Amino acid sequence: MHFLIHRLASMFLVLFVIITATFLLMHAIPGGPFTTEKNLPEAIQKNMEERYHLNDPLWKQYADYLAHVASGDLGPSFKYENRSVNDLIRESFPVSAELGVIAIFWAICLGIPAGIIAAVYHNRWPDYIAMFLTTIGISVPGFILAALLIFVFALQLGWLPAALWEGPSSTVLPALALTGLPTAFIARLTRSGMLEVLNQDYIRTVRAKGLSQYTILTRHALKNALIPVVTYLGPLIAGILTGSFVIETIFAIPGLGRHFVTSIYNRDYTVILGITIFYSALLVTLNLLVDIVYALLDPRIKLNEGKDD
């Protein structure tokens, strides 16, 4: 309980620092939401700034913003008329999250078994094949994989749509493109974790007791081998659920990922801040969950260890 209160307090502190830093950095970039190719008459610029309170002193804008955020209101978008940042996240996050869940599901289902196989057949051909594939998975960027998938499955074979978000068929290619890197990463982490665990004394002991390979792996080795994977899963899930700019652009998917980049181009201040807060909150929450899962996986890890340092 102590641990939780402690962690929650530090989470809010982290969020506060992030909001402040983002707010200052964002206002430091030249150009604003209403900078356009056609220079506006001064009166119109003034009308627009007044409407969005951009003519207030910066400290007041900051204070007003914090007050709104505290009440859960992330403000209106400057670019999209009459749409709030809350709306924007509400509409686009489920899309990114759906795609992300599919991608993470495949990453775990493929990555962990591949890592186990590679570890069990250490330095034999299944290991070499798995490591060859993961090297490709890590080094080939998502957009290349996406282009390749579109070319083969959409343009050549015509089995799947090339883009858009319309029904289950349209999730396949983007999910595959998105899952390449994390699958490879998870496979490698599982393999190295597994190799380390398999060489430990307690595994030798259970082996000596005559347990089957299957039981050794699933009951005794896997739990400990998975700790690095769990560490990686926290930020991975936060990153994948909030969408990828590249994949969403290539597949024309209405997700949240694109807003991370476009809002900065547009100097859409409230959107920049809103999704930064959303992402950060998700990330710190998942990191907290990861710490809790550690304790479940390995009773030697104590949650309030940090306090005694």
Added chain:
Amino acid sequence: MNWKNILFSIFLIAITGSLLTGCLTAQKSSKNALRYSAGAEPQTLDPRKSTGLPEANIEAQIFEGLTTIGPNGQPLPAVAEYWTISADGLHYKFFLRKNARWSNGDPVIAKDFEYAWKSALNPKLASEYAYQLYYLKNGEAYNKGFTDETQVGVNALDAHTLEIDLEQPTAYFLSLLAFHTYYPVHLQTVQNNDLWATEPKTLVGNGPFKITNWIHNSKIEFSQNDFYWDIDKVKIKSLEFILTESSAAELAMFENKQIDVGENIPVSEYPRLLDAGVLKINPFLGTYFFCFNTTKPPLDNPKVRKALSLAINREELIQHVTKGGQKPALAWVPYGLADAAGTADFRLVGGSYLQDNDIATARRLLAEAGYPEGQGLPVIALLYNTNEMHKAIAEAVQEMWKKNLGISVNLTNQEWKVFLNSRHKGDYQIARHGWIGDYADPMTFIDMFMSDSGNNDAQYKNPEYDRLVKAAKSASDPRLRMQIMHAAEQLLFDDAVLAPVYFYTRPLLIRPSIKGVLHSVLGVIYFKEAYIEQ
């Protein structure tokens, strides 16, 4: 069960499952809908507030102004059946069609126009495009808060008669009326609901189509507006606008038959698509140019500017770099604008003001300016906004200036809004620029270089130029007006304020079976009379 079997079956299920689910449900574009890739998610669909082309393209399907643009760019009667214009060109009277109706069945009345324009000018609405209505008498004064809305020169005399007073005679006012800022809005709906333009239910329009579904950042679905007065001409039953900014996705969707019409495709694919007969290159009212900061030495010397402009090989640039079938620009105002009513193209009448790749003259001018062979000339900085195509053009021009004139140029790129900020403030020597006309008249280009124009990034100040533009603006004789504008353009090139590069084109990716799509010179696409040939 053996663990190996379990793992193996997970593998199999994962791979085949993900592919199979997709294949079974794979779907091509909906049967009867015409699908158009429409670019970015619209910022707003309130015609009083929208500014961009993606928004204008959507609004052009669901709204209609007093006039509309015809196939040759001429204004045609739309909601207005006919009109009268006073001799001094200041007073217009429009007579609205009795059968013009909103998508909810209500008649389109003069009051809808009056309300739309006055509310667009209302400082509280804070519309970025309010200045498009500054032509109206007291429009600017009201927008700036100097007077109240009763003074604005638009009044509904009765349900079907609209009276308009202008600040000064405006020869192109009838074309302007086809522009989206001049569309009407449904008074009853808009008055009581600030959010009316965000929901298909309340987005009442008076155009050939109406929106039935809007999935943000994904697509907008349209069906016919049964109440539209000219519905007999509307043949497409349903229309879908796909919202994506990725040119690669757009091309892939076209080849996968997920879309039928598109505009944003990778330049490298043009030759192949032209050969395949699915790409049409339409004219577009815009000029790509390099803007000189006329206050920064050595560019404050017109001879240096002129030498730089002459030493660009535009033909070569278009053939090898831009490859979009653009026309070399040897003047400021692009093709596609009528000269004095009923006569030829403004550009053809005006001709060219410089010769492409005229290196001999360029060298002579540079020597006259005191920099023979470029000697003694400091390194010049060229600024462009980060983009592969702008970079390629800047590099080619850098090379041409080095080779032809011995001038060294440094290239700098900046992110779009940082770039705009630098250019507006005059914080550059030479900057990449592209100007797209707002309305179909040379004035949309000519008045940009007036001393007090907010868009005069060249910082060009010439009282003679200002005098000419003012004279053109108040001239009521169309022939005289055109003559003055030609003279102003001549002056612009005598002073070499800019180095034009090319006149824009607007490629249209379209299946050969689709006919009747109107693509105006301002870039707006109209699907009203589109049909699919069987």
